[in-house]
Amino acid sequence: MPVIELHYDKLKALIKADVSKKEFVDKIPYLGITLEEVADEYMKVEYNPNRPDFSTSYGVARSLNGLFGFEKGAPSYSVKKGEVNLIVDESTQKVRPIVVSLVAKGLFLDDELIEEIISMQEDLHNGIGRHRRKMSIGIHNLDVITPPIRYTTVPSDFKFVPLDHEEEMNIGEILKRTDVGKEYGHILSDFNRYPILIDSLDNVLSFPPIINGELTKLTTYTSNLFIEITATDIGTAEDALAILAATLNDAGAHLESVKVSLGNSVRTTPDMSSQKMEVDIKLANDLLGLNLTEQEVSESLEKSRISVSSEDGKLIAIIPRYRVDILHLVDLVEEVAYGYGFDRLSPTLITSKNAGKPDETLSLMGSAREVMVGLGYIEVMNYNLVSKKVLHEFTNRKPRTIVKVENPKSLELELLRDILFPSLLLVLSKNIHEEYPQKIFEISKVFVKDARASTGIREVYHLATAISHSTANYTEAKSSLVSLFSQTFDLKVDTIPTFHPSFIIGRVAIVRSGKFKLGIIGEIAPVVLENFRLRNPVTVYEVDLSKILDIIERKA
């Protein structure tokens, strides 16, 4: 989640009354913002991705003013009809079809504000812009541009001086050589013409979504801004533009519209018109467990910076354009709760009619666990994801029907295990300095490819045990196996000679009950012990608990 720094001085300047540091710190969590760090000069906070309008102190102050009761209802924004035209070329439609724009004049830009604008831009890029793929923002010094501005496409040998560079570079070079080119170039990898914004004198404003031109760079001498947003989706572009407009307005700018035309179709941006939604007072009371009157609901919404009006006996919410998170009536219910104050909601007790109960299968696993503990085994818990090395190479097993995961961040976690005992051998190998004898067991799911399952993969529970000490042997393991089966499941068990590459030839058997094959038991082969750097003999058995439970159910 994105993090911003809120400086008390700045917040104080934006709040319409005197508020102490402590009051800020206490109130912030009730805006849905998490406090990360409280320092002398500032607090570091984390805001949720549904509230991109919290990406600057202006946005947070706007909501705080409401919550403290210093301002109420939706703020209003006046946008003067501007003179700048933005002409869109048809060729952009296949590459990055949407562009919206805004002019902000008369701003006093200091380093702090520039920093805040850039940080907001980054947060919007990463959040609703989905790392610039869906939407990206260019902010320019209007005074060095000669409108009209054209949004068009160019081939890869087109040259200009990119931001923070001194020499001209062509598009191909920018994509290959600059950091931003390498990071975001993939967004344009399907195209051979590239989007560009240029003015009437062919000066380059930006090459979206990669980089701006050096010419229009912001400095502390800049006071008039030209803002363009290119996108693949009109909704997202307008959302971002509204947030920028509201923020720049609160920072003291005068907003002017831009006429964006593509052939005969003309759109004037930004569109700051508010969203209207009927308030469902009953729903609010039902969901929150309150009994608020229409008046109280209205007041609560106004504290959340949402205006209300009565139309034909209905209560209508007027939601400012920068609130991009209100999709449904329930979102208004939450706004009521914010305005009412989450700190005023007290818990209520519901009584239960029914008795609770555990899952039957897991309870039976619990019985097996109880017997293993009684037999003196220590339970271990391993990851379901294991390495190829442990699952196959060290144990000599042939990789048959393994389930892989895509792009794991660690190679220790690449396969879903289809059997547990290799993990137990790994546990023993990490514990060679601990006292012997060592007796461990694990109960966990394993994953087997199975065409009959709807996901193609069957998940079953296994139980595996391992014993290690200087005289560990087959008989000891079998004694424990027989005990597990009789004590837990009242089942007889047979051990039929077999061959298995992880075990000593002649000391390994299939575990069977009646006609059902249930698992394997044996002494681990010395070569496998060597692979795990084990110095004591190890015996193992592993059984399919899910299958055993099937047998028991059939018997019952």
Add this chain to the structure above:
Amino acid sequence: MKPLHSLERKLVLSLAKNGEGLLEDVAIKADMTLDQARRAIEWLRSKNMVEVKTTTRYIIEIAEEGKRAIEHGLPERRLVEVLKKLGKEVKLDELSKAFDSTPQEFSAAFGHARARGWIDTDNGKKTVKLTSDKISSEESLLRMFVAKKKLFLDEFKEEKRAALSELIKRPGYFTKRPVKTIFIMLTDLGRETAETVKEVKEIDNLTPELIISGRWRELKLRPFDVEAVAPTSYPGKKHPVQRFIDEVKEAFISLGFEEIVGPIIQPAFWNFDALFVPQDHPARDMQDTFYIPNIKDTKTSSLDLIENVSRTHTDGGDTGSKGWGYDWKLDESKRLVLRTHTTAVTVKYLADTRASEAKVFSVDKVFRNEKLDTKHLAELHQIEGIVMGRKVTLRDLMGVLSEFYKILGLKKVKFWPTYFPYTEPSLQSIVYVEDFGWMELCGMGIFRPEVTLPLGVKNPVLAWGGGLERLIMTRLHIEDIRELYENNLGWLRKVPLCL
């Protein structure tokens, strides 16, 4: 005075009778194994009855060349024997030829023989004659090693030292190495004790034979040192995380909740789409979620239900929502993921059962594609509780969670608003943990209509969920989350059950 163990008594008496000495000798004289003697000495030392002096001595051991010399004589002796056979005065080159060895060996043997005064040369060193053949001190030293293979350096008399240092110079004759020797002496207390201790017939073990025969009446059972340290034994045990899982389950069951379980591998449909998580949401990225390549789900759900979910994402469908405004893709929803939350199972349960009321829970594994570090694991346990009912409210949710926490010993709880994609309103609970402080635990909220209505769920659904590991770490006083699943046997054996 503490009662003496039979070994202690035996050793004290033997030391008093046979006198002090080296550990090995003391053991032999007391008729004990070395190990028994060591144990008895250790105990007696702690009772201040014996004194132990450890010193370093050097062992001189005969080596290969030395053994050869014992059998065949030193080279200089062999040379003199050859000379005797040839006559008492021969030409130097004849002697050299008859000695039958390398020129180096010959000249070494020649040098030694002359140094012993056994031979002399004439005629400008062309002839050699025998002058004496008395036993050299080196030879008498070698004889000491006929019976014994090794001797301590301090056992050699002064006159033998020179011969030893002479022979030790020759390669392969002797080895010299240091050893620790342990010298055992009785203290005054030890001597006094030896006088008072009598050799009575005491026995260590009461046997079935003694009980049945009644012979125990004739014997004295030796008193044991009941304060002595006994060896540690370890019981079988459940894993601490499993114990905690069981405790959490008990808490749910006592509040009237029923457990539900489901597959770990889920189509993206149930893990994300059904929960109104848009298909381009960052949480669905391969960077954060484990996908299984090359397999797609085949029986996700009914077509109606898929259509409902698809429309809800696109424009809100019949839910009254604006939707996310994008083109929903069926294929994306069929990709298989390792569930990132158990809510995938819960929401399918709600869709399948179509009940109007439910109180269900699960405590089960979830997966995130994380790099493992002190705070992150790729596999975790999630606690999840669900209450569905006609009239359930957010305040009820706060109430039921407070009760749940109370059972787990967490009495203080705060609620702050937050955001989750599939609940509205949403709250974050913060609990006070003794010896730790306030910590964020379960997130909670009421399922959005965009989640419930497409699945045919009409009543509000209260849900809460959170990680189990964070809480158990505070109980076990663990700071690195990876330690929970290291399976260090030392830790598993020692960690107490009551925490």
